[in-house]
Every structure is written in structure tokens, then in C-alpha cells.
Amino acid sequence: xxxxxxxxxxxxxxxxxxxxxxxxxxxxxxxxxxxxxxxxxxxxxxxxxxxxxxxxxxxxxxxxxxxxxxxxxxxxxxxxxxxxxxxxxxxxxxxxxxxxxxxxxxxxxxxxxxxxxxxxxxxxxxxxxxxxxxxxxxxxxxxxxxxxxxxxxxxxxxxxxxxxxxxxxxxxxxxxxxxxxxxxxxxxxxxxxxxxxxxxxxxxxxxxxxxxxxxxxxxxxxxxxxxxxxxxxxxxxxxxxxxxxxxxxxxxxxxxxxxxxxxxxxxxxxxxxxxxxxxxxxxxxxxxxxxxxxxxxxxxxxxxxxxxxxxxxxxxxxxxxxxxxxxxxxxxxxxxxxxxxxxxxxxxxxxxxxxxxxxxxxxxxxxxxxxxxxxxxxxxxxxxxxxxxxxxxxxxxxxxxxxxxxxxxxxxxxxxxxxxxxxxxxxxxxxxxxxxxxxxxxxxxxxxxxxx
Numbered sequence: 412x413x414x415x416x417x418x419x420x421x422x423x424x425x426x427x428x429x430x431x432x433x434x435x436x437x438x439x440x441x442x443x444x445x446x447x448x449x450x451x452x453x454x455x456x457x458x459x460x461x462x463x464x465x466x467x468x469x470x471x472x473x474x475x476x477x478x479x480x481x482x483x484x485x486x487x488x489x490x491x492x493x494x495x496x497x498x499x500x501x502x503x504x505x506x507x508x509x510x511x512x513x514x515x516x517x518x519x520x521x522x523x524x525x526x527x528x529x530x531x532x533x534x535x536x537x538x539x540x541x542x543x544x545x546x547x548x549x550x551x552x553x554x555x556x557x558x559x560x561x562x563x564x565x566x567x568x569x570x571x572x573x574x575x576x577x578x579x580x581x582x583x584x585x586x587x588x589x590x591x592x593x594x595x596x597x598x599x600x601x602x603x604x605x606x607x608x609x610x611x612x613x614x615x616x617x618x619x620x621x622x623x624x625x626x627x628x629x630x631x632x633x634x635x636x637x638x639x640x641x642x643x644x645x646x647x648x649x650x651x652x653x654x655x656x657x658x659x660x661x662x663x664x665x666x667x668x669x670x671x672x673x674x675x676x677x678x679x680x681x682x683x684x685x686x687x688x689x690x691x692x693x694x695x696x697x698x699x700x701x702x703x704x705x706x707x708x709x710x711x712x713x714x715x716x717x718x719x720x721x722x723x724x725x726x727x728x729x730x731x732x733x734x735x736x737x738x739x740x741x742x743x744x745x746x747x748x749x750x751x752x753x754x755x756x757x758x759x760x761x762x763x764x765x766x767x768x769x770x771x772x773x774x775x776x777x778x779x780x781x782x783x784x785x786x787x788x789x790x791x792x793x794x795x796x797x798x799x800x801x802x803x804x805x806x807x808x809x810x811x812x813x814x815x816x817x818x819x820x821x822x823x824x825x826x827x828x829x830x831x832x833x834x835x836x837x838x839x840x841x842x843x844x845x846x847x848x849x850x851x852x853x854x855x856x857x858x859x860x861x862x863x
Contacts (some may be wrong), residue, residue: 416796417532417601419732420472421789422806423463424525425816425849426456427478427517428842431828432781433551448780452517453824455777457817459520459788462773464813466741469771470734472799473808475816476566476790477849479519479558480859482839486514486554497836504834513551515833520778521787523666524552524589525559529641530793531572532603533595538574539798540641541567544589545578548628553581561858569801576640579633584614587633590790591664594671596693598701600732600793605697606643607676608634609665609683611653619652620684624659647700651689654681661721666786668720672730672738674701675766677708679720706765715751723749725756727784730767737768741785744772805854815852819845 430452467473484499490510492499503511519525529540543559546552556578567573579585597604611627613619621627631650638648653665657679662668669678676693683689690707697705710720720726722745729741740759746752760770775784794802823845825832832838843861850858857863 417530417793418472418796418799419600420474420792420794420799421463421466421729421731422474422476422522422792423459423789424476424520424522425478426452426459426520426778427481428452428824428845429481429515429828429833429838430455430517430520430777430781431515431830431833433512433516433830447830450781450828451777451826452828453820453826456820456824458773458775458777460813460816460820462741462775462785462788463808465771465773466731467808467813469731469739471731474806475808475812475853476522476525476562476806477846477853477855477858478517479555480842480846480861481515481517482511482833483514483554484839485860487511496839500834500836500839512830512833516551518552519555519559521783522790523591523664523787525555525790526563526589527587527593527637527641528590528790528792529606529643530595530600530604531795531798532601532793533606533641533643533647534574535642536574538572539567539792539794540574540576542576542587542637542640543578544587545581545585546588547581547583548586548588548626558858562855565855565858566803566806567801568803572798572801579636584630585633585636586614586628586630587637588629588664591666591787592629592634593637594665594669594676595791595793596671596674596676596697596701596705598674598703600673601795603647603700605647605649605693605700606638607649607651607671607693608638609651609653609669610634611655611658620655622655622658625661625663627653627655627658628663646696649689649692649696651683652685654684654686657681657717660717662717666727667724668726670726670728670730670786673732674703675706675708675730675738677710677726677730679710679715679717679726680712681717708759708765710755714755719749719751723752724779724784725752727786729785729789733768735768736766738766740767740770742770742772743775743779743784745779747772803854805852812852819848819852823848
């Protein structure tokens with residue numbers, strides 16, 4: 412079979428104007444550790460843009476996803492607050508400060524949680540399938556899917572190439588965290604792939620092991636449901652349960668304990684329950700589907716401890732294929748500050764037995780302090796050349812768009828934001844002005860409720 416020309420496109424989330432440290436994500440150690448600190452939304456957005464620009468300059472296809480409007484007044488109105496927008500902001504920030512901080516969260520920047528995506532090479536109708544994640548484990552993220560769905564449908568409009576599913580039903584039984592717990596492995600992006608779904612607990616079957624300290628956010632039943640929605644062949648699907656002990660240590664998503672790209676999978680030796688059997692199944696199905704060997708690099712606890720992996724976000728690096736066919740690791744600078752991780756990465760880069768030829772380090776301190784590294788900031792979408800042409804061209808990064816976005820951030824974003832600042836109605840106006848200008852810049856039309 413002649414392979415279609417395909418590319419993996421990174422859709423990075425633009426950091427929103429309300430980027431702040433509220434410490435809302437229980438189970439995410441960095442998030443809770445920096446709660447109530449002073450954030451710098453301008454710096455956060457510019458750091459994210461700098462990473463996108465570097466990947467584009469490396470020859471990768473790079474796109475942007477807009478942030479969601481915050482504070483989310485639709486949620487506050489549904490909770491009984493009324494009056495003008497300014498009155499709602501002032502009242503809610505005083506009467507229910509905990510709820511108000513949640514509706515101000517800029518967490519949609521971490522687009523690895525936006526959705527699960529199935530490439531057309533793997534679906535029975537040969538279309539790209541999208542299922543927005545319901546993210547119902549955390550209140551501040553549980554209403555993101557409404558806008559996420561609208562944004563994805565606006566960018567990927569053509570029904571001849573794209574299929575959009577609704578988010579799974581709300582409630583703890585079908586907790587879905589999106590691509591942060593899903594990896595597509597393949598010989599090359601144009602070929603068929605194996606879909607690796609990782610979950611933290613069983614919701615209905617019972618009897619399985621669960622973490623004791625922090626919540627398991629993804630359920631097995633949610634992963635199964637996405638597989639059915641996308642019509643994936645079970646011969647191309649592998650399920651694995653996260654090790655409850657590493658969830659309790661702070662590995663709240665699979666992409667904090669493992670990362671994969673094409674025929675390479677990098678993981679910690681404590682990532683999963685029954686890990687040897689999981690790796691054997693991955694290798695067997697990969698060989699059957701891709702007719703090639705899967706290269707698995709298992710990082711031992713002796714080389715990099717789980718606490719060091721979490722502190723550095725080693726596994727939340729991006730693993731990408733360069734135009735040369737070699738791979739690069741896009742890592743946070745925190746990896747350089749953790750001796751064991753730095754040594755491991757240098758050893759890996761020098762090892763000719765794997766395809767990793769270079770490691771790029773990025774200052775993502777603003778995002779990292781809130782619990783999200785390079786991989787959290789992007790949603791991977793494999794597109795054929797024709798599908799690429801049918802995608803809204805306004806969201807693809809270019810030198811010109813990069814310059815415009817940088818100027819836009821500097822014009823509209825504050826360089827200092829405290830918890831008290833969130834209750835300032837002026838911030839709402841500033842955000843709406845910025846987002847209205849952004850949707851025009853990205854040719855997205857009216858995607859926010861305040862624009863309708």
C-alpha cells in the first residue's frame with residue numbers, strides 16, 4: 412500500500428490573559444505548591460510562543476489554539492449570580508472566592524487535555540476523529556469542553572475529512588483527560604498506528620488497585636468509550652493502568668511518566684501495573700500493525716527517580732520527528748537543573764542506538780510553576796496533505812503570525828497578576844478586547860459567548 416503524505420501538527424494552546432496561580436489541581440504537586448503566588452501572564456504567553464517558533468524553525472508544522480474566555484460568566488450565571496457582568500464579577504469574587512478562582516483558571520492552555528484525536532489512517536471511515544475531554548475530575552476544567560468543541564469544529568470544518576464527537580457524559584464514572592493519556596505509535600505518521608490508552612482506575616468493574624493519596628483522573632471505561640466512538644480496531648489498541656503509587660507521587664497523567672513518538676516509546680520503569688506484560692503487548696501489536704520493531708527505552712529508578720522525573724518534567728518533554736527523520740526532545744530547562752535527569756538526557760543524546768539526535772531546552776517557568784510542561788501545551792494532530800489543506804489556515808504559525816501574536820500579547824497582557832486582581836472587572840474587559848482581536852487575527856469568527 413502506498414502511504415499518503417502525512418504530517419504531525421502540534422496545536423499549542425495560547426496562554427490566556429488570566430494565567431494565575433490558584434493551586435486548583437489537587438494531585439499536581441507544582442500547581443498546589445505555587446498556589447496564591449504572583450503570575451506573569453505576559454511572560455507565560457511569550458514563553459509559549461517562543462517554543463512554538465523554535466519548532467516551526469526546526470521544520471515542523473505548528474499551529475495555535477486560542478485561549479478560553481475567563482472568568483467564565485456563563486458558569487456563574489448558572490450558579491445564580493445575576494446583574495451586569497461587572498456586578499457578577501464583584502459579587503462572585505467576594506461571596507464565593509473559591510468558585511470564582513476556578514472560573515478564572517487559564518488551564519485551557521494545556522491542550523494535551525483538550526481532546527483525543529484519531530488519525531484517518533486508523534478509522535473505518537478514513538476521517539480524523541475528535542472527542543473533547545470532559546475533564547470532570549476538576550471543576551475548573553470541567554466546563555472547558557464546551558468551548559473546546561466549538562474551537563475544534565471551527566478549525567476542522569469539512570465533514571468530508573473530520574468527525575466531531577461530543578464529550579463523554581459528565582460524572583466520575585467516565586472521567587476523560589484527553590491526549591495526556593493517549594499515545595499513537597507508528598512506523599511513520601503516514602502509516603497505521605497502535606493507540607495506547609492509559610487509565611487510572613475502573614469505574615464500574617471494581618476490584619482494581621487505586622491510588623490512596625491523589626485521585627485517578629482517567630477511567631478505563633472512558634478510554635473504552637473513546638475507542639468505540641472513533642471506531643478503532645481492537646487489534647490496534649492497547650490499554651494499561653497507571654501504577655497507583657506514581658499517581659500518589661504526583662504523576663497525575665500518563666504524559667508525566669512516559670512519552671512516545673512514531674516507533675519510539677520512553678517511559679519510567681514504574682509507570683504501569685504489570686509493566687512487562689504491557690510492553691510485550693505494545694511490541695507485539697506494533698509489529699503486527701506497523702511491520703516494524705517498537706524501540707522502548709525504560710528509565711530505571713536508579714537512573715532517574717520518580718520524584719526527579721516529576722520535579723523536572725522529563726517525560727512531559729515533547730518527542731518530535733525532524734524533517735531529517737531523526738528525533739528531538741523538547742525539554743523544559745528544569746531538566747538541566749536536576750543532575751540525574753541532565754545526565755540521562757546527555758547519555759540518551761549520545762547513544763546511536765536510538766533516533767534522538769538533539770535535545771532543546773526551553774524556559775517555560777510560568778507554565779511549569781502551574782504544573783504544565785512542553786507536552787502539556789500541545790495537542791498532536793496527524794493530517795494528510797489534503798486534510799491539512801482543509802484545515803483553517805489562519806491558525807498555522809508563520810513568521811508573520813508569530814510577530815503579530817507577540818505584539819498582541821505585549822499590548823493586552825498584564826505582567827503581574829495576583830489572586831486579588833482576578834476580581835477586577837477591568838480584567839474581564841481587557842480579556843474580551845484581546846480575544847475579540849485574536850479571533851479576527853486567526854480567522855476564527857465568533858467563538859466566544861460575548862461575541863454572539
